[in-house]
Amino acid sequence: xxxxxxxxxxxxxxxxxxxxxxxxxxxxxxxxxxxxxxxxxxxxxxxxxxxxxxxxxxxxxxxxxxxxxxxxxxxxxxxxxxxxxxxxxxxxxxxxxxxxxxxxxxxxxxxxxxxxxxxxxxxxxxxxxxxxxxxxxxxxxxxxxxxxxxxxxxxxxxxxxxxxxxxxxxxxxxxxxxxxxxxxxxxxxxxxxxxxxxxxxxxxxxxxxxxxxxxxxxxxxxxxxxxxxxxxxxxxxxxxxxxxxxxxxxxxxxxxxxxxxxxxxxxxxxxxxxxxxxxxxxxxxxxxxxxxxxxxxxxxxxxxxxxxxxxxxxxxxxxxxxxxxxxxxxxxxxxxxxxxxxxxxxxxxx
Amino acid sequence: xxxxxxxxxxxxxxxxxxxxxxxxxxxxxxxxxxxxxxxxxxxxxxxxxxxxxxxxxxxxxxxxxxxxxxxxxxxxxxxxxxxxxxxxxxxxxxxxxxxxxxxxxxxxxxxxxxxxxxxxxxxxxxxxxxxxxxxxxxxxxxxxxxxxxxxxxxxxxxxxxxxxxxxxxxxxxxxxxxxxxxxxxxxxxxxxxxxxxxxxxxxxxxxxxxxxxxxxxxxxxxxxxxxxxxxxxxxxxxxxxxxxxxxxxxxxxxxxxxxxxxxxxxxxxxxxxxxxxxxxxxxxxxxxxxxxxxxxxxxxxx
Numbered sequence: 001x002x003x004x005x006x007x008x009x010x011x012x013x014x015x016x017x018x019x020x021x022x023x024x025x026x027x028x029x030x031x032x033x034x035x036x037x038x039x040x041x042x043x044x045x046x047x048x049x050x051x052x053x054x055x056x057x058x059x060x061x062x063x064x065x066x067x068x069x070x071x072x073x074x075x076x077x078x079x080x081x082x083x084x085x086x087x088x089x090x091x092x093x094x095x096x097x098x099x100x101x102x103x104x105x106x107x108x109x110x111x112x113x114x115x116x117x118x119x120x121x122x123x124x125x126x127x128x129x130x131x132x133x134x135x136x137x138x139x140x141x142x143x144x145x146x147x148x149x150x151x152x153x154x155x156x157x158x159x160x161x162x163x164x165x166x167x168x169x170x171x172x173x174x175x176x177x178x179x180x181x182x183x184x185x186x187x188x189x190x191x192x193x194x195x196x197x198x199x200x201x202x203x204x205x206x207x208x209x210x211x212x213x214x215x216x217x218x219x220x221x222x223x224x225x226x227x228x229x230x231x232x233x234x235x236x237x238x239x240x241x242x243x244x245x246x247x248x249x250x251x252x253x254x255x256x257x258x259x260x261x262x263x264x265x266x267x268x269x270x271x272x273x274x275x276x277x278x279x280x281x282x283x284x285x286x287x288x289x290x291x292x293x294x295x296x297x298x299x300x301x302x303x304x305x306x307x308x309x310x311x312x313x314x315x316x317x318x319x320x321x322x323x324x325x326x327x328x329x330x331x332x333x334x335x336x337x338x339x340x341x342x343x344x345x346x347x348x349x350x
Numbered sequence: 351x352x353x354x355x356x357x358x359x360x361x362x363x364x365x366x367x368x369x370x371x372x373x374x375x376x377x378x379x380x381x382x383x384x385x386x387x388x389x390x391x392x393x394x395x396x397x398x399x400x401x402x403x404x405x406x407x408x409x410x411x412x413x414x415x416x417x418x419x420x421x422x423x424x425x426x427x428x429x430x431x432x433x434x435x436x437x438x439x440x441x442x443x444x445x446x447x448x449x450x451x452x453x454x455x456x457x458x459x460x461x462x463x464x465x466x467x468x469x470x471x472x473x474x475x476x477x478x479x480x481x482x483x484x485x486x487x488x489x490x491x492x493x494x495x496x497x498x499x500x501x502x503x504x505x506x507x508x509x510x511x512x513x514x515x516x517x518x519x520x521x522x523x524x525x526x527x528x529x530x531x532x533x534x535x536x537x538x539x540x541x542x543x544x545x546x547x548x549x550x551x552x553x554x555x556x557x558x559x560x561x562x563x564x565x566x567x568x569x570x571x572x573x574x575x576x577x578x579x580x581x582x583x584x585x586x587x588x589x590x591x592x593x594x595x596x597x598x599x600x601x602x603x604x605x606x607x608x609x610x611x612x613x614x615x616x617x618x619x620x621x622x623x624x625x626x627x628x629x630x631x632x633x634x635x636x637x638x639x640x641x642x643x644x645x646x647x648x649x650x651x652x
Binding site: 054089092093094095096113114117118120122124125126127128129130131132140141142144145146147148149151187190 | 379380381383384386387391395396475476477479480481482483484485486487490491647649650651
């Protein structure tokens with residue numbers, strides 16, 4: 001989980017793996033002298049043994065070991081109630097873990113939250129702003145809370161962020177009058193008030209219409225092409241499939257899969273499908289090859305591919321005298337994989 | 351963990367490390383900026399402005415009522431009645447009458463609304479999570495919140511006194527002020543005493559505001575917090591009037607509120623005033639500590 005890139009930093013022996021929790025006092029201002037920009041150290045997010053048990057006794061997150069590489073677009077998947085939002089709240093220091101540690105951009109959270117969070121933009125659980133203030137005034141309020149933001153450039157940065165999410169023309173409108181899509185975009189704009197190294201978006205397309213979803217997807221892509229690491233939680237698989245490079249899947253508080261999208265696909269139970277006029281003989285051959293879960297229907301025989309190569313299966317079939325009209329290894333469907341990992345439905349786990 | 355790593359901002363992403371980090375030592379302007387933002391939030395909110403308007407309207411109504419009733423003089427109550435008998439001769443006393451009447455419920459209500467809403471309102475709206483992930487810093491936010499509450503309490507007292515003085519000057523004669531102890535001081539000194547009374551009452555409201563801030567950290571429902579603060583204030587005032595509770599009277603948060611009349615005697619009864627200020631200070635410290643301890647250790651799930 002922790003990468004080997006720790007020794008490559010400037011000769012300070014910086015450990016970029018999983019830092020111990022609370023080993024860092026809250027950094028005073030000026031504790032970080034500006035030095036030359038070094039190479040990007042370590043992963044963007046790591047957690048180890050991260051656990052949260054709420055006061056009611058409910059185990060929301062259980063021994064989570066997240067590893068988000070720098071520059072990745074990490075899709076954080078899981079049914080509702082599987083612990084994604086609780087995890088994201090712990091990443092951002094809103095909720096204190098019961099056990100385990102969080103490291104953002106190589107800094108412990110919540111220990112060094114004051115130092116690291118300015119480099120992180122986030123949207124947590126939907127937009128929330130002052131209904132009686134305009135969109136621009138709401139962003140000004142957020143910016144005023146940031147002690148590391150330059151007040152002289154505030155107006156320009158706020159307008160730039162509004163422009164990026166397409167809200168500049170509605171900047172003077174009260175938040176109350178915004179549509180759901182506009183509210184969502186304003187929330188994303190808070191993450192764009194200044195350059196970030198990491199953006200964490202919790203369900204950014206929740207409640208958006210197809211155009212809005214498309215826009216947000218485009219925005220995430222654009223952010224990611226700038227080299228910014230993005231963690232986006234979602235239960236919309238199509239969305240994840242289109243923009244993500246890495247995937248983590250949660251189920252009832254545990255990480256049931258983590259890796260690249262290709263790794264997830266290859267993990268799926270790939271099947272081989274044979275079209276033939278002799279399904280009986282084909283099935284017998286497949287059985288002889290040791291393939292499992294053989295199903296035949298309507299001129300088609302399919303089986304779990306396991307570690308057999310399709311070429312060998314084809315050859316064996318032909319040698320056995322089975323007429324092969326077609327042989328296919330269809331790409332596993334992400335939704336099937338997801339359901340396989342997380343169980344029956346989106347809303348059942350609790 | 352090296353500090354060098356903390357500053358290692360990758361060139362990717364268009365970051366401007368020098369620009370950002372150069373601002374880091376500027377904690378004081380940052381703090382001022384947050385405080386200004388809090389003030390704007392409090393004083394631009396229509397509800398709070400309506401509260402201040404009501405606080406200004408009450409002394410005007412009171413002055414008109416007393417002007418109409420003036421020939422017959424006032425009745426009932428102790429501190430109030432001695433002020434009312436003075437009012438016919440001097441409009442300045444309308445300020446003392448208004449404060450005496452309004453400190454019982456209306457001023458605490460105004461402070462309860464703003465202080466009870468301070469954290470609970472942000473939590474209820476969800477804006478708290480956005481502020482905390484900026485990150486605003488929990489201690490910093492609570493300090494700015496309390497400072498804004500204190501300023502609002504002071505403004506509320508000033509509004510009451512200013513409206514009273516204006517109404518008093520319009521409806522009654524103005525001149526040298528006869529104090530409760532019987533001696534007369536020039537108008538200028540009388541007004542100075544009005545100022546001291548205003549500050550004393552503002553200190554009392556600051557203590558109540560600390561209680562409100564603490565209550566506010568325990569809930570996501572601002573109405574609940576506001577009601578709780580108001581109920582606490584009223585219960586304290588009732589308990590203060592039950593002789594059987596005499597032993598605890600000096601420790602009640604509202605006990606010293608009316609002792610501002612010590613400022614209207616010569617010599618000024620400083621021991622009562624100092625007791626009062628000590629009580630306000632202790633309440634402020636204790637409840638700000640509770641608010642801080644709660645707010646910095648609690649999970650924000652709203």
